[in-house]
Amino acid sequence: MLDKNIDLNGKRVLVTGAAGFIGSNLCKELLKEFKDIHIYGIDNMNDYYDPKIKEQRLKEVLELSATKGDEEKYAEDDAPFVFERGSIADRDAIDDIFKEFKPEVVVNLAAQAGVRYSIENPDAYIEANLIGFYNILEACRHSYDAVKTDANADYKGVAHLVYASSSSVYGSNKKIPYSVEDKVDNPVSLYAATKKSNELLAHAYSKLYGIPSTGLRFFTVYGPAGRPDMAYFGFTNKLVKGDKIKIFNYGNCKRDFTFVDDIVKGVVNVMQVAPAENENGVKYKVYNIGNNDPVNLLDFVDILQQELISAGVLPEDYDFEAHKELVPMQPGDVEVTYADVTALQEDFGFKPATPLRDGLRAFAKWYKEVYC
Template sequence: MRILITGAAGFIGFHLIKALLQTTSSDKNYSIIGIDNLNDYYDVKLKKDRLDILNDIKSDNSFSFIELDLADRELMADLFDEYRFDIVINLGAQAGVRYSIENPNAYIDSNIVGFANVLEGCRHTKVKHLIYASSSSVYGMNVKQPFSTDDCVDFPISLYAATKKSNELMAHSYSHLYNIPTTGLRFFTVYGPYGRPDMAYFSFTKKILAGEPINVFNNGDMQRDFTYIDDIIKGIIRVMDKVPSPQQSKMTTATAPYKIYNIGNNQPVTLRRFITAIEDACGKKAQENLLPMQAGDVPITYADIDELIEDTGFKPETSIEDGIKQFVDWYTAYYQDKK
């Protein structure tokens, strides 16, 4: 089975490829092409270290990496023509809610133009299943909890969220028009080893260990459905084999092989408990700067995952304390090696 994974050097892409390479068996013979543009949104060295690990564990031609930008229409078309993928997993995107306020063009290029190029490749080469990353950010300031995929998500409060909602709409149109099976995954605050340095848990750990103060927004009263990376990866792998069949939603007569799932821990954690977990794992107390809520932030994320459980039999189970300890153990080892 030939699989394209975009964002291969990214946090989730790296862990997914690693898991697939380590679980390949006679009945799961994967040939993986990974692409990434290796942009400098965060430390490129971290991205290259992830790729080095993948190259160390691959066997024969089980994994190949190509440096390529999703927004390059011609090269993307050539890629699909050459490899004729069975499954495409689109994890490549410009991430970050706050950065979308500073640099909106990066989000249009990667998340809109890039995703259109992925859809066109799937259309012209008859890909059997497209799985793509969406985000819990699409729920915006919704007051109903937990967030359900049946909820209205028409009021994004960041451009990042708007691009992810746009991806879902674009995917539905291609599913309806061209019968391409598509599955969107709304990830809820993913964390873990080899994570993104722009995420709060990463910077909190760095500053607590260095004895520097951390910025705590909204006085620490926010809640997040933190989801450990291994749980995210298990969910994606379960969904790979769950190809959606043509169906109607509750709000339209249009028929499309289209599905959306939440992947979250289903247990929102207060920012205060989150900080305590990092303090315990670091063995040090944090110094705190209490600040108001930032633009684009939401007070709570909470995933309804009933459909994910019903359709795949999978439920994330990693506690914030266990997951943060795994991250801090990796962080201290990784950056000790870099000294």
């Protein structure tokens, strides 16, 4: 296992995409686990999906921050969590945050998500995933050459950049499980191409400017207050309305569903270990974070329906067969995602372990409380 070389207690952490599914849960975990931490969150709060979900997530983070501020006696003008509505594609906004906040750890989770959406809306992906990430890299780069003044004499720049990649970078690879050692040169969507580009850009900036960076390839993240465009959430909405759900590739796809709490634990572990120089002299690493247990979509739907009935979201006599439609594979999709998490286990002694049924049960209970 690797030794921790960053103590997050007392650190200033920038989290982009802070009102997002993973970002908001990460902010809450950091506030709970680390003393005297200062988090600056930024999110554009766009309407790719219902902004009310983002607003509720943000509300929970702000409430936790207020409680922490009182309990740990933060100064009145120095809250544990500060939020700014803005875009990482806005270079001036990002530069101002780095200038004023001086982050020591940066976690870039802001991105335009969705494989299928990228086929019809490429501009959104170029702006957020490429231009936005470039702005973050540039700001990290210039954090080292900021003019030293009495006010920031102790600031040494960004000690670690952690950023979200995706399992989609594996594209049409046939070898499974997917290993970080595999070639990833066959993206099947623009979204996947932007995430692979993020990894290449991060590597180049690590090589040229010494930015310690770690990319995390997330595998099908799910859980309470997640993204409505994801299958488990979208299926639930349709079933409640009495609509049919479409199961692609006639149900023959498999996904490595990973519970959001496991994802967050993985991110927090990684944040505390800035990579040392590798054999090429680059402070750069990439890890898979997945459940290492792919599930067939028909089995997934079966478990989901059981938990929705158990939670009282759907009646016990609900006719699921009448509400399922098996359809062909969609453009940009892949048949299987399956994470090899050997590197994550070896370096951190950690791997996601939440069973799918437990995670879907938590989602169903949350859905019942919020929507029923």
